[in-house]
Amino acid sequence: MSLSCIIIDDEPNAVNLLEILIHQTTDWELLAKCYDALEAMAFLKKNKVDFLFLDINMPQLTGMELAGLLPIETKIVFTTAYSEYAAESYTFQTIDYLTKPITLKRFLTSTQKIESYFGKRRVVEPPTPQHEKEYFFVKSGKTLSKIRLEDILYFEGEKEYARLVTTTGQLLIYRRLKDIGAQLPLPFVRVHNSYIVNTRQLEKIQDNHIYIAGKQIPISEKFKPELMAVIQQRIF
Structure with missing residues (x-):
């Protein structure tokens, strides 16, 4: 997917790494590399981009302060060495939160999230017929139980088992939480x-x-x- 972006970061090494990752793994157009918030604001006044990579710890204006000055619809991927700003970052139109040092594996995960974010907004999906309910079968002991996704409240991991809690009861499943999470679509999110x-x-x-x-x-x-990325989509 062809997207345009800019990098805003006062650390040249961090900028160089992101530039290399972008060129090697995507077909995105990197329109500019800005080394402080004022340079970025000047560029954004004259140019339109799909999203920006934004460092948090910068002189003059921090990434959070800059984000608060940008148009509310500005899409952001925060890049920082500090994990404690993650929750606050999603008060903006944040697509992802990359913690430095950024690895190739983590960047590839982020590219998928970014392209999925824009893809969902550019493609109009046909509505799902009301009579079609999403469900799966769960094996508990010798029994296969049909469970509707909409009835599930949460899964609680218990070593090699997981407890499935629904609106009507509970089931103990002989599967690890990690394996269950790999098969579940949104709106299911691992929180712990x-x-x-x-x-x-x-x-x-x-x-x-x-x-x-x-x-x-x-x-x-x-x-x-x-x-918070999921919750952000429904914050007014």
């Missing part, structure tokens, strides 16, 4: 080493916890960016 939640069943987020059907579920820093 021990939990995958159905964000459509989410009631509220407060003090680094999710509340679903009265259950308080912790959010770990490791998985918070992915959760």
